[in-house]
Amino acid sequence: MSKLSYVGDHPDSPWQTYLSQVDRVVPYLGRLGRWAETLKRPKRALIVDVPIQMDDGSVAHFEGYRVQHNLSRGPGKGGVRFHPDVTLEEVMALSAWMTVKCAAVNLPYGGAKGGIRVDPKGLSRGELERMTRRYTSEIGIIIGPQRDIPAPDVNTNGQIMAWMMDTYSMNVGATATGVVTGKPLHLGGSLGRVKATGRGVFVTGREAARRLGLNLEGARVAVQGMGNVGSVAAELFVGAGATLVAVQDHTGSRVAPAGFDMATMMDTLRREGGVAGCPGGEAIDDEAFWDVDCDILIPAALEGQITADRARRIKARLVLEGANGPTLPEADDLLRERNVLVVPDVICNAGGVTVSYFEWVQDFSSFFWSEDEINLRLDKIMVDALKKIWDTADQHGITLRTATFAVACERILIAREERGLYP
Secondary structure, eight states: OOOOTTOOOOTTSHHHHHHHHHHHHGGGSGGGGGGGGGGGSOSEEEEEEEEEEOTTSOEEEEEEEEEEEEOTTSSEEEEEEEETTOOHHHHHHHHHHHHHHHHHTTOSOEEEEEEEEOOGGGSOHHHHHHHHHHHHHHHTTTOBTTTEEEEEOTTOOHHHHHHHHHHHHHHHTSOOGGGOSSOOGGGTOOTTOTTHHHHHHHHHHHHHHHHHTOOSTTOEEEEEOOSHHHHHHHHHHHHTTOEEEEEEETTEEEEOTTOOOHHHHHHHHHHHSSSTTOSSSEEEOGGGGGGOOOSEEEEOSOSSOBOHHHHHHOOOSEEEOOSSSOBOHHHHHHHHHTTOEEEOHHHHTTHHHHHHHHHHHHHHHTOOOOHHHHHHHHHHHHHHHHHHHHHHHHHHTOOHHHHHHHHHHHHHHHHHHHHOOOO
16 A cells, blocks of 8 residues: 655654554454554545734734544544644644544544644734634534544643634534533533543553552652643652652753652742752753653653663653653664563553543533542543553563554454445
């Protein structure tokens, strides 16, 4: 089969990383392997121009994307990121990982993703709102509560989702709360959604540590990316008795062998927007972060962070992928050779989409659950999904990543086969 004409061949690109992961799982798909090419081709990729009037009266144009990778199991589901490095290939890979992620935890969704190539920090609130609303109108031809449901991702939040929901609702002439998830509570959002991804990282990490015989009491944790995912995961691990010994984000890297005070860390993040000014530790070079002596490493920033060189230096016993696609394929192999257990993104950070599913269900019924109910349901889904994946890994002698793909891709391709081809 010919490769897609609009993607490159750089081996470290997110899309090439995803394709490599698919290739590794094909031998475990049996008769369903005949459908494997389906996984390598997004169903639909939309590129849109997003023109807005800036505060100074000029007109600026931004490039936006919405990719629906696979819809065999249900409507598309996936976040929207605003970042200057967003590309079509990146969004394609993220949408594909969403397909796998949703199937891995057995949600009735396909995978989708969106983004705008922009640095939102350079926009005023009014410009950000106008850009969000114009982007929503442009992709409105393919999204909807039963078609494709966006959510927050990098540099987007509940306010962005509120603007998206309102814009879509105005265009269809009726309030459609279910068109996005991650909304503010009073607009149909769900309790527990903000912390759900970080909570999922903790739950899968807790289960993995138990299997490794790693006691969380006193375990040393290093976190790259102290945003919503990394900071929540760090709080939960510290609450379970672990020690946060190293942090890194866009402002710098810090290490504290005796551990950071979590309350001080969270206060610094709220006040200064980064870890650089946090007291109680010392600044280190960003590259030295990967040499820190720790038991658990949580990459929770962007994709492609764990390279082969860094994989050789990592001292952790357990890597929990809070980010999407943080580990390159060659690095994956090296970590396995070094007996470093990796809990892959497509199960580790699936807590966010799971609670997004809860929000979507609650919006349809207009009946909302308590946060305790949300967390109990989330924990059960994550634990049960990880158990099935672990059993598959043990059965075939494969990594948790390949096992997650095996479980998920089987579900996706059975749906593809049973639906058949039309016409």
